[in-house]
Amino acid sequence: MIDDILKIRFDRYTPTNDIEQENMLKETMQHYILASLSKHGLFTEAIFHGGTCLRIVNGIARFSEDLDFLLKVPDAGFKWQTYLDHVQKDCAGEGIEFESVNRDSCKTTVRKAFLKTDSVGSLLTFRFPFGRHKARKIRVKLEIDTNPPAGSSIETAYLMFPRPEPLTIQTLESGFALKLHALLCRPYIKGRDWYDFLWYVARMICPDINLLANALFQQGPWAGCSLNVTHAWLAIELSKKIDSIDWALARSDVQRFLSHSEQDALRNWEGAMFKYNVTQLCEYAARKTE
Secondary structure, eight states: OHHHHHHHHHHHHOOOSHHHHHHHHHHHHHHHHHHHHHHTTGGGTEEEESHHHHHHHHOOSSOOOOEEEEESSOOTTOOSHHHHHHHHHHHHTTTOOOEEEEOOOTTSSEEEEEEEEOHHHHTOOOOOTTOOOTTOOEEEEEEEESSOOSOOOEEEEEEOSSSOEEEEEEOHHHHHHHHHHHHHHOSSOOHHHHHHHHHHHHTTOOOOHHHHHHHHHHSSTTTTOOOOOOHHHHHHHHHHHHHTOOHHHHHHHHHTTSOGGGGGGGGGOSHHHHHHHHHHHHHHHHHHTO
């Protein structure tokens, strides 16, 4: 069964190299994991968000590595294990044998788990266009924030592969707010964040400023500070951040998550281009809130 599904997925994605092939395989596993998590009730208490949500629900052109979630209501007692057990059982029925690594720890509010499989290489007869070592494992990381900033707006979307399942997701306005928080506060360069920033701006999504303010107050260099977070403030701070970025490093980070046809646009990644988009964002957001 999984052989036939992978053939269909390859026909749809038509990967042009081994990196695109691996991204496609991982995304296929992400779908199976999400379907099981939905089936067993994760979305009664959690919200799907982040880059993989943008990819699977909104069709952003870049691949994404992790499955990221927020709890609807803070709960320091959240544990992954029951959900991991369900995923392993459900996916085994599809011929996908996952092993799980649970990194739940009460010492941090972000609970992590990993699902790994070599089934794609060792149990299948499908011939991969770019070859694949049988023992090579696909690893999907799950992260959930058990104490997220207050104020996320949510809506329902539907996963259609491998079967229809409802997903509770952040609205784009809320997702953009937390992406901006990551851009301003992440202590290292992640080009994927800046790729997503351009995606939001191109669609004229207005970030939820109140959610951004809550996130800034909770975590990062402004934690505990009473900020007046406005679009003007945001423009100033984003411009400062842009001036600090090594754009060659940012391009390198995101490149492997893009198809070959998408990579050419990375040659335009420089501070001036991103500052232009900051101006566009703040101008349309200010008009919309007048």
